[in-house]
C-alpha cells in the first residue's frame with residue numbers, strides 16, 4: 625500500500641493527533657447509535673499500546689463555523705469513555721503544554737473542529753495550530769476524508785502521518801472492491817446529496833456493472849428525468865449533472881437502478897402515515913422517504929447476482 629499505517633510509526637512518547645469521525649446520532653442528549661465510536665477503539669488502543677498519547681480531533685454536526693451548544697463534543701464524551709474503557713480528558717481550547725502535562729497514556733478529546741470557520745476553509749493557520757499539538761498525525765476518519773478541511777487535509781501535510789486502523793480497513797476493502805473485483809460488481813449509493821458525491825459517481829460508473837441510487841440522491845436523478853418528487857429532498861440544480869452521469873454510465877455499460885415505486889409521507893416524523901405508489905405518482909405535497917416493494921424485489925435480484933457489493937450512504941433519507 626502506498627500509505628503508512630500505525631505499524632510504520634514509532635509511537636513511544638509521542639502525541640498522536642488522531643482525526644476520527646464520531647459524528648453520531650443523538651436524541652435527548654444521548655447517543656442513539658455508537659457504531660462510529662466503537663469503530664475507533666482499535667486505533668486508540670494500538671496508539672496507547674505503542675506508548676503514544678492520543679489526541680482526538682473530530683467534527684460534530686454542521687455548526688457552520690461557530691460554537692453551537694448542542695453540537696459540543698462534550699455530549700459524546702461519556703459514550704467515548706464507555707467505548708475506550710478509560711477516562712477521556714476534554715479540551716475546549718487545546719494547547720500543547722496542557723497535553724504534555726497529562727500522563728503518557730492519556731486520551732484527549734478536542735472540541736468540535738467545526739466551531740471555527742477556519743476548519744472548513746482548510747485554513748493553513750489552523751492546520752499549523754493543530755500540527756503544533758502533536759508529533760504524528762493519524763487519520764482514522766474515512767467517512768470525513770472526502771472533505772479537504774484543516775483537520776483532515778491541511779494538517780496531514782505538516783506532520784509525519786499514517787492511516788488509523790479503521791481507515792486501513794476501509795482502504796483495503798475499497799481496493800479489493802475496485803481494484804480487480806469479482807464481477808458483476810454492484811454499487812449502492814444513497815445519502816442526501818449528489819453535489820458532494822459527483823466525482824464518486826462519475827468514477828463508479830466506469831468501474832461497476834450496476835449502480836443502485838437511493839436515498840435523497842435518487843430524487844435528484846428522478847427530477848433529472850422529469851419526474852415530479854413533490855416536497856422530497858432533491859438538489860434540483862444538479863439535474864444536468866445527474867443526466868451527465870447517466871450518459872457516462874451508458875457509455876461504460878453500467879446499469880443505473882432508480883426506485884420504480886416509492887413510500888411517501890406528508891411529514892418526516894416517526895410513526896407518521898405513509899403510502900406506497902409508483903415513482904411518478906408522488907403527490908405535490910408529499911415527500912419520498914423510502915423505496916417501495918417492487919424496487920426492493922428488483923434490487924434483491926440484482927444483489928443475488930452480484931459477486932462484489934459496495935455500499936455508501938443510507939437509502940432512506942436521514943436528518
Ligand code: 3PG
Nearest residue numbers: 645647685686767768771
Ligand atoms: C458524516 O456524518 O457523513 C460524516 O461525519 C461527514 O459529515 P459531513 O457530511 O457534515 O461532512
Ligand code: MG
Nearest residue numbers: 767768815937
Ligand atoms: Mg457522510
